[in-house]
Amino acid sequence: MTRALDTLLPIDEGPEGRLMDAVRYAALSGGKRVRPYLTLHTAALFNVDAKCALRVAAAVEMVHCYSLVHDDLPAMDDDDLRRGLPTCHIQYDEATAILAGDALLTRAFEVLSEDGTHQDANVRIELVKELAKASGPLGMVGGQMLDLVAHHHNLDVNEIARLQRMKTGGLINFACVSGAILGKASESALHKLHSYAHDLGLAFQIVDDLLDATADASAVGKRTGKDEEQGKATFVSLMGIENAQAQAGLLRDQAIEQLDVFGEAADPLRDMAHFVVNRVS
Template sequence: MLDELLQGRDLEQALQAVGAAVDATLDRLLPPAPGLEAPVVDAMRYAALGSGKRLRPFLAVTSASLFGVGRIPALRVAAAIEMIHAYSLVHDDLPAMDDSELRRGRPTVHRAFDEATAILAGDGLLTRAFGVLAGPETHSDPAVRCELVQAAAEAAGSQGMVGGQMIDLIAEKQTLDIGAITRLQRMKTGDMIAFSCEAGAIQGKAAAEPRHALKAYAHDLGLAFQIVDDLLDAEGSEAETGKSVGQDAQRGKATFVSILGIERARAQAAMLSDQAVRHLDAFDDKADLLRDVARFVLTRRS
């Protein structure tokens, strides 16, 4: 049961427990390959396993616990979400995009392997994720599996994360206002966070009202998360964040920090965090870990 991972634990303990369970699930779902395709599978495992906050999988598992979803189905969805997230980081780090050398404290995939293998590894992670969501072990009801696949496709595709990445590339060449930056980050970061929060409700066949509350929570959490990401890029170090910093300023790219300034950006993130917490009132103390996440994003250093 999911209670074994979550109940009686503070946020740090729960994050570690869920992270270990998700890693074990990823290890099973991405087994090493013995044939000539082994390098791409090794790169997929390198990208997905052994590092990272696992925040999105944690949101998926914690939200699933609100609706009585079983351990194995919840962890499969969480692992699929981490595969999609890992794919996005692999491609985001490529020379054609951010040209980053460091991710999660290690060389990026195209540095550890090569650029072509990194592209294929990202492709492999994305397609494997949809295979996991569509598998009968994820839910016994085919309609629920179809809804999971559709929601993930919308969050990850051109109306979500991929579209947001396109706008992010455009932001390096033309100045965007605060409205465009907010839309960029909602698509690039927020939509997958929203899917992570809603996936458990989909699995649990929840009513419209709690699903709406989780989506509203995720919307504010996602924006707060991205503002803090911009603050870390402006103020953090590679040692703290585990990735390259200062790239936005080097490229002259508009961000929440460049438009609002550091203090106003920090205040906006705090306001969004408080607002996210209020959306969870209907869940009483069952959503305390989700409330803790909203506060955690303000103080994270990686």
């Protein structure tokens, strides 16, 4: 994955080189690569060419990294640590970080639209459309707006679940179904992957809330305790730690059940469900 991002986000020696330095810093500084993993392994279920799948996986990761750069800005979460390193606006400056996020987002759609992603233009259009939905006002960006609103309103569990389906789940859902789109999979296969992604995305966010409440910043590579500090409603604050842990486990099991139709070929996706719930960062 790192090699693909390195190739698709080349160094620029021109006057705008600082921008590409910031782009590469945001995209190549590590991370769990959960979303690319999901794209690559769902694509493998349908025997998609690995080079095509890798391009889509890289595009997903670009959008994810863009969202982190913008989330960390002073106007948003105002964080100065990400993946154990200074956040992009701290390492460079706020204006450069905004432009780096913009560059990552637009480059992702450029990659999806190129012939190398799939020989069928209709497949490329479908990928562009689904990523736009996942990352736009009805997906990740809309979820981020709800997250900002949550600082000033007492949301209930259902409202928080909706927020997280948009903010976190949208891109995870695209990562899962993009492989099926590449492979021109059946509607029934797409439905199973949608269901898997839905449960996996909620489990992922519950564990994020648990880590914020219980983990040490040095372990997760970013500031923790922010939710309680800001008085923000989360799965943990509303459900309690034990109930949140149990709910994450239930969602993991539900996600895994959706994969039965794919047999042993889906074992990497089952492994990811266990990783999401058991992770410590």
